[in-house]
Amino acid sequence: MVSDDNNLQSTTSKDFLAISKLTKRDLQDLVDKALVYQARFKDGERSFKELESHSVVSLFYENSTRTRMSFERATKLLGGEFAYFDIASSSVAKGESIRDTAVVLEALGFSAVVVRHFSEGVPHQVAKWLEIPVLNAGDGCHEHPSQAVGDLVTLAERYGSLDALYGMKVAFVGDVGHSRVARSVSLALSMFGATSIFVGPPEMVPAATKVETFRELDEVVDEVDIAYMLRVQKERLMERETLDVVSYTKRFQLNDARAARMKKEAVIMHPGPMNVGVEVDSTVSKAIDLLAPAQVRNGVFARMSILSKLLGGA
Amino acid sequence: MSETWIRGGTVFGVGGLKKADLVVTEVGAHTPNEGVNPPATAAVIDARGLYVGPAFVDLHTHSRIPGKDGSESPESLSRAAIKGGYGSVVAMANTDPPVDHVAILEQTKKRFDGLPIQVIQGASVTIGRQGERLVDMVALKEHGAVFFSDDGDVIASARVMRRALEYSRDLNVLVAEHAQDSELALGGVMNEGEISYLLGVQGIGEDAESIVVARDLELNRKIRGNLHLMHLSALGSLDLLKYAKASGIPFSSEVTPHHLLISDSELATFDPNYKVNPPLRSKDTRMALRSALREGLIDAVATDHAPHAKHLKERSIKEAPFGLIGLQSAFAATFTAMMQDVSFGEEEEDSIDTVISLIFRTMSIRPREILQKVTQSEMLPNSYVVLDPTLEVSQRESDIASLSKNSPYIDRKMHGQVVSLVLGGKVVLENCELQGEGA
Ligand SMILES: [Zn+2]
Numbered sequence: 001m002v003s004d005d006n007n008l009q010s011t012t013s014k015d016f017l018a019i020s021k022l023t024k025r026d027l028q029d030l031v032d033k034a035l036v037y038q039a040r041f042k043d044g045e046r047s048f049k050e051l052e053s054h055s056v057v058s059l060f061y062e063n064s065t066r067t068r069m070s071f072e073r074a075t076k077l078l079g080g081e082f083a084y085f086d087i088a089s090s091s092v093a094k095g096e097s098i099r100d101t102a103v104v105l106e107a108l109g110f111s112a113v114v115v116r117h118f119s120e121g122v123p124h125q126v127a128k129w130l131e132i133p134v135l136n137a138g139d140g141c142h143e144h145p146s147q148a149v150g151d152l153v154t155l156a157e158r159y160g161s162l163d164a165l166y167g168m169k170v171a172f173v174g175d176v177g178h179s180r181v182a183r184s185v186s187l188a189l190s191m192f193g194a195t196s197i198f199v200g201p202p203e204m205v206p207a208a209t210k211v212e213t214f215r216e217l218d219e220v221v222d223e224v225d226i227a228y229m230l231r232v233q234k235e236r237l238m239e240r241e242t243l244d245v246v247s248y249t250k251r252f253q254l255n256d257a258r259a260a261r262m263k264k265e266a267v268i269m270h271p272g273p274m275n276v277g278v279e280v281d282s283t284v285s286k287a288i289d290l291l292a293p294a295q296v297r298n299g300v301f302a303r304m305s306i307l308s309k310l311l312g313g314a
Numbered sequence: 315m316s317e318t319w320i321r322g323g324t325v326f327g328v329g330g331l332k333k334a335d336l337v338v339t340e341v342g343a344h345t346p347n348e349g350v351n352p353p354a355t356a357a358v359i360d361a362r363g364l365y366v367g368p369a370f371v372d373l374h375t376h377s378r379i380p381g382k383d384g385s386e387s388p389e390s391l392s393r394a395a396i397k398g399g400y401g402s403v404v405a406m407a408n409t410d411p412p413v414d415h416v417a418i419l420e421q422t423k424k425r426f427d428g429l430p431i432q433v434i435q436g437a438s439v440t441i442g443r444q445g446e447r448l449v450d451m452v453a454l455k456e457h458g459a460v461f462f463s464d465d466g467d468v469i470a471s472a473r474v475m476r477r478a479l480e481y482s483r484d485l486n487v488l489v490a491e492h493a494q495d496s497e498l499a500l501g502g503v504m505n506e507g508e509i510s511y512l513l514g515v516q517g518i519g520e521d522a523e524s525i526v527v528a529r530d531l532e533l534n535r536k537i538r539g540n541l542h543l544m545h546l547s548a549l550g551s552l553d554l555l556k557y558a559k560a561s562g563i564p565f566s567s568e569v570t571p572h573h574l575l576i577s578d579s580e581l582a583t584f585d586p587n588y589k590v591n592p593p594l595r596s597k598d599t600r601m602a603l604r605s606a607l608r609e610g611l612i613d614a615v616a617t618d619h620a621p622h623a624k625h626l627k628e629r630s631i632k633e634a635p636f637g638l639i640g641l642q643s644a645f646a647a648t649f650t651a652m653m654q655d656v657s658f659g660e661e662e663e664d665s666i667d668t669v670i671s672l673i674f675r676t677m678s679i680r681p682r683e684i685l686q687k688v689t690q691s692e693m694l695p696n697s698y699v700v701l702d703p704t705l706e707v708s709q710r711e712s713d714i715a716s717l718s719k720n721s722p723y724i725d726r727k728m729h730g731q732v733v734s735l736v737l738g739g740k741v742v743l744e745n746c747e748l749q750g751e752g753a
Contacts, residue, residue: 020512099628119630120503120515121584140632141514183514209511 015127015134016306018143019184024191027152031162034153034305038298041077048304050312051080054111059102059126060137061087061117066272066296067137071114071146074303078312083110102126111311115139133310141178146306147271148184150299152192154291155226157298158267166193171220173252174230174279175204181271182230186211197224200252203243217252222261228269229254229279245278255281259289267291316340318736319352320700323361324667326368326674331667336366338696340739357741359734361700367674369401369697369735371681372641373490373568374465374544374616377405377433379425380418385621385718391641392429393715394619396742396752398641399732401697402432403619404685407443408466414438414449416457423458430742430751432694434685436461439478439489445470451481460689463490465544468526470496475530479539488566488688490542491530493551494592498522503631505578505593513581515631518593524550531558531565540688543567545618547592549599552606559611566684568616569603571640571647576600576722586627586634587722590620604655608672613680615673617644621718639716643723646707648673649730666703673701700734707731715748 010025019027037048056075058068063086072082085105098117105113112133115123120140127134138144156162170189172182176198186196198205199214214220221227234245254268262268268284270292276285284290320336325345334345337352352358372395378386386394395403405422407413413422419437426433437459441447443466451462462478469475469491482489499522504510506517527543531554534541546552546569558565572590577597580588588594595603606612620637627634640647649669656665678699685691707730709723735743735752742752 097625097628098630117630119632120513122630124584125628125630140630141516143514177511178514180514183512206506206511210508 014131014310015123016145016310017123017127017134017136019145019148019187020143022145027149027188027191028162030149030302030305030309031152031156033308034149034298034301035156037301037304038153038157041301046077048078050308051075051078054311055081055083055109056112056114056307057083057085057105057110058114058116058137059085059087059105060115061122062138064116064138067116067146068114070296070299071135071137071303073300074307077300078304078307080111080307080311098122098126099129102129106130106132112307135306135310138180140180141183142180143184144180145184146303147181147299148188149306150302151185151269151295152188153298153302154269154294157294158291162192165189168194168225169197169223170194170226170228171197171199171224172228172230173199173217173254174232176200176209176230177204177206179230182228185228201243201248215251217254217258221254221258222263225263225266226269227254227262227266231271231273232275232278234275234278249278253279253281254284256283259284259287269295272296316739317353317356318359318739318741319346319356320359320361320366320698320734320736321352323364323366323700325366326671331365331671336698338698338736338739340696343696343698359700359736359741359744361734363702364733365670365701365703366698367701368678368682369694369699369737370399370644370677371685371693372400372403372617372619372644373542373614373681373684374570374618375403375405375641376408376618376620376637377403378621379405379409380422381410383623383626385623387717388425388429390715390717391433392431393748393752394639394641395431396735396737396748397715397732397746398644399699399701399735400431400641401694401735401737402434402682403641404434404436404461406463406465407436407438408464412438412443414441414443416450416453419454419457419459430737430740434461434691435459436463438462439464439469440474443467445474448474448477448481451478451485451487455485455487460487460685460691461490462487463492463544465490465492468492468494468496472529472533476533476537479534479537479541482539482541483537486540486689488540488542488684490544491526492544493523493526493530493546494518495522495525498525502593503589504581505595507578507596509578509581509596515581518591520548520550520595520599523548523592524554527551527554531563534565535561535563538564541565542684545570545573545592545616546612547573547595547599547603549602552602552611555606555611566613568614569607569612570618571615571644571651572638572722573603574600574607574615574651575647580722581631584631586629586631587638587720589631589634589636590618590638591636601655604652607676608652613676613684615644615648615676616681617641621716622720624719627720637720639714639718639721642715643709643721643728644677645673645701645732646728646730647723648677649703650728653729670701670703694738696739697737698735699732702731702733703729705729705731
């Protein structure tokens with residue numbers, strides 16, 4: 001656990017790997033910087049210089065067009081180049097060890113590597129092997145830290161300041177156990193004094209967590225400030241011998257009726273892409289309280305902020 | 315005849331520890347008479363300030379022979395064992411191909427001919443380690459197999475296990491179980507608990523082990539076979555052992571040095587060298603395992619030495635294979651672990667004596683007894699190890715004798731060094747350097 005004293009310090013690391021390795025101060029700095037980019041972007045600025053002469057490469061062992069494009073957009077807005085090394089679609093690289101591939105990317109002269117992998121910890125392993133910065137774009141069910149920074153930007157934008165998060169109650173609804181988003185975002189929010197609760201069936205919210213857990217969305221929907229709806233993959237649901245889509249949606253879908261019971265100022269978040277008809281119904285998917293579009297937009301500014309911290313010399 | 319004098323050490327024997335010289339030859343060992351000095355022809359090992367006792371015996375080594383990935387050779391295995399103070403090791407049958415019939419048992423045993431260490435080659439319990447059909451235990455026993463295990467996998471079928479235990483009783487052989495329900499453990503990478511939750515890594519609960527321990531013990535209530543429970547790592551298993559003892563159900567058991575020394579929090583580094591099966595457990599379980607060893611509830615320390623080629627351990631923790639090497643570091647890891655439970659101060663020397671006695675009991679005497687009493691195996695005679703418990707050690711990768719380097723002990727500060735080893739009356743390790751046939 002990060003103590004308050006530590007929280008006031010900022011950390012120095014060549015990499016961006018996990019919210020658990022950052023302090024409140026780090027997060028605040030990243031968000032502040034992202035908000036500056038956001039404001040300048042709103043003013044029409046499209047050409048930033050921090051990553052001029054830098055080239056960033058993505059090393060994705062798991063497909064994710066959205067996250068990769070967000071990193072690409074952030075790099076290019078900062079004046080850098082962006083290249084792909086997508087293992088998932090490269091038959092050549094199959095069988096080559098992660099270490100060998102990563103070392104090649106460093107040898108090719110890239111300034112930083114953005115890593116996504118289906119196993120927890122791979123960006124941490126790569127970071128140990130390389131001297132250049134490594135950015136975690138999602139590792140298994142562990143963390144998705146750039147998503148969390150983006151979400152903080154969205155909340156700071158919504159409430160005017162991250163201080164507003166103090167005392168808020170945030171429900172993460174769905175497959176919390178397998179969600180790197182939930183893990184990163186709840187950690188980040190806790191640093192700003194928000195309390196997380198988890199809502200989901202035992203298949204999805206493991207007993208080992210110390211966080212307060214609820215087995216019905218109805219139990220908490222009227223008391224939360226933020227409902228963070230996690231994406232439920234239908235295929236994954238089907239794999240579980242003890243749960244089906246019908247019983248899931250009945251107990252955990254944020255639908256029109258449940259949304260109507262939420263506090264007036266409460267907001268709904270979703271990391272996207274949404275499974276309309278599973279975790280949210282079509283009304284909620286278009287509700288104005290849903291911050292999902294802002295989350296995508298601010299994801300770019302968050303990644304600009306992260307990249308510029310690691311590479312921009314600022 | 316050549317003589318080796320181990321002089322000035324504290325010797326572990328029937329009456330406990332006492333200061334004495336020891337003369338070891340190829341046919342026996344004795345304490346020389348007071349005032350007698352070694353002849354000029356004798357080799358002399360200076361053991362002043364050190365501890366001397368019977369060479370270690372490992373009930374659980376993965377030799378990887380036969381094997382295709384080059385993770386170990388007979389010679390590298392021998393060197394690793396010698397540096398670890400071992401004279402005899404039981405080699406598991408989960409090789410490639412597995413040791414499941416007489417011809418391959420004979421071929422495999424030949425690979426170890428001429429080594430200074432004794433390799434007791436195990437056989438699998440089921441054909442191809444598929445868990446379905448029992449191997450020909452009678453024929454394998456006739457050709458010297460005394461240790462049967464499908465280790466690496468559980469014997470999933472209670473019916474097959476029951477039959478294997480019956481044969482173990484009739485043939486005077488051991489059936490050793492890797493107790494782990496494969497359905498519960500499916501997809502698991504590390505211990506299921508607070509840490510696995512924080513890391514988002516899929517866990518293997520302790521119940522995956524204890525429910526199989528319960529099954530096997532119950533099966534053995536009537537059958538009374540020679541059941542050996544391997545690498546125990548669950549609080550529930552320990553309760554079940556107590557219950558079995560009270561009920562007179564026969565069994566023997568082992569714990570690994572790594573389960574005594576390190577816990578699941580190490581996985582936070584995502585270093586695949588900490589990925590082992592059964593997984594490193596919580597601190598609470600680790601402390602309970604230490605108590606169980608101290609109290610004799612668990613009989614032996616066994617290494618589960620499991621070499622893996624480097625490229626396999628450079629995968630992600632999800633993809634990397636389970637296992638770590640342990641022969642060479644077993645003494646340091648076990649000694650360091652057991653010393654952590656005793657408070658230092660005026661009684662430091664007493665504590666060292668106590669822990670060293672425990673080490674000889676659980677790493678030499680009990681494993682040797684388990685093999686001898688059950689199987690009447692002839693163990694390597696006249697074999698002694700010299701230990702320095704005070705030396706701080708921190709292993710470098712270049713110190714590792716195994717061909718594989720998947721050690722969780724690299725750069726870890728531990729106490730305890732195997733200084734010298736005499737096997738069958740011959741010096742194979744002196745002052746930490748391999749000698750003669752050991753090199
Ligand atoms: Zn095993």
